[in-house]
Amino acid sequence: MKKLFVGNLPSDTTEESVRGMFSAYGTVRSVDLARDIFTGNCKGFCFIEMEGHEARAAQAALDGHVQDG
Helix, strand or coil: CCEEECCCCCCCCHHHHHHHHHHHCCCEEEEEEEEECCCCCCEEEEEECHHHCCCCHHHHHHHHCCCCC
């Protein structure tokens, strides 16, 4: 199991959108989205857990990727 740091996320990012982006590369075991305590908006980063080979494939494919919308 690998834990990946995902940064530079927009404030309207949801757990579902992160899971959807990474699930194309394997099973996403968990998503820990950092949220602002007052607004509930994404703080711009999260951690996800995936199996090692799936995490490496997702990292290689999505590194530098700009999320649409």
